[in-house]
Amino acid sequence: MKMHLDAPREPRPRRRDLHANLVEHAYADSATLARALAAAVACDLRDAILTRGLGLLAVSGGSTPRRFLAELGRQRLDWARVVVTLADERWVTPDDPRSNARLLRETLFSGAAAAARFEPLFEPAFDATAALPRIARRLEALPLPFDAVVLGMGNDGHTASLFPGGDTLEQALDPLGRARVLALHAPAAPEPRITLTLPTLLATTALYLHIEGAEKRNVLARALDAQTRNADMPIRAVINCAGEPLRMYWAP
Numbered sequence: 001m002k003m004h005l006d007a008p009r010e011p012r013p014r015r016r017d018l019h020a021n022l023v024e025h026a027y028a029d030s031a032t033l034a035r036a037l038a039a040a041v042a043c044d045l046r047d048a049i050l051t052r053g054l055g056l057l058a059v060s061g062g063s064t065p066r067r068f069l070a071e072l073g074r075q076r077l078d079w080a081r082v083v084v085t086l087a088d089e090r091w092v093t094p095d096d097p098r099s100n101a102r103l104l105r106e107t108l109f110s111g112a113a114a115a116a117r118f119e120p121l122f123e124p125a126f127d128a129t130a131a132l133p134r135i136a137r138r139l140e141a142l143p144l145p146f147d148a149v150v151l152g153m154g155n156d157g158h159t160a161s162l163f164p165g166g167d168t169l170e171q172a173l174d175p176l177g178r179a180r181v182l183a184l185h186a187p188a189a190p191e192p193r194i195t196l197t198l199p200t201l202l203a204t205t206a207l208y209l210h211i212e213g214a215e216k217r218n219v220l221a222r223a224l225d226a227q228t229r230n231a232d233m234p235i236r237a238v239i240n241c242a243g244e245p246l247r248m249y250w251a252p
C-alpha cells in the first residue's frame, strides 16, 4: 500500500485499516480534517500537473464538503491547469440553493481557483434525461483517469447520486458499464440526479471518502455488514471495487 503525507504541521490523524480496501484517517475536528484533506488533494493535483500538464478532479456536493472546498480553493496551485467536475448534481438550476455547482462557486471557486476549468453536470434542457447526451459528450472528452475523486455519503449509504432504489442504479453500478454519466431518479432523492457511474468514479489515482459524525460512521459499518448488498448501500460497491484502498477522512 502507498504511503502518503497528511498536512504538514497538523496533528497526526489516527490512521487504521477498517477493511482490506478502506483506510481511515480520523481527525479531532472538522476544521483540521478540511485542511488535511485539502492539502492531500492539492498534492495529487500538483503531482498530476508536473506529470501530465493538468490535474483532473471530481468533488462531491451536499452539506459536508463546504469547509474542505473552501480550504482547497486556498491551496497554492496552478489552477489554470486544473479541470474540476462533480461526482453528481441535483437536477436544479445552477443558482438554486441545492445546486452542487453553486456550492463550488461559493467555496472552491471564490478565489484563485476560479482560474480552473469547471465541467458542470448540467445543461439547460426540459429534464435530466434530455440533458444527458450533451453532458455525456463533455464528460467523454475528459482525459481520465482523475487525479483525485472526493466522495461523500448519505445516511442511506448513497454516494455521488448512486441512490438505493434508483431507476438506473443497476447500470450505474456495473463495473464494466461504458457510460461515464447517467441520469437517475430515486424515491429518496428530492429531485432527479445526474451522477458519474461507478467505473468513472473508480477511474482515479486517489480516491477519498469525506464523512463526518458518529451517525455516518455507523452507516458505513452497516454498509460493510455481510448481509448488505451493493444495491442496498452503494458505498459498499465503491469500497469493494476500488483498485486502490479508499481513503476515508472522518471527524466527529
Ligand SMILES: O=C1O[C@H](COP(=O)(O)O)[C@@H](O)[C@H](O)[C@H]1O
Pocket: 060, 061, 062, 063, 064, 065, 087, 088, 089, 090, 100, 151, 152, 153, 154, 155, 159, 160, 161
Ligand atoms: O445529495 C448528496 O448527498 C451526498 C451526501 O451529502 P451530505 O449533505 O450528507 O454531506 C453528497 O455526497 C452528494 O454529492 C450530494 O449530491
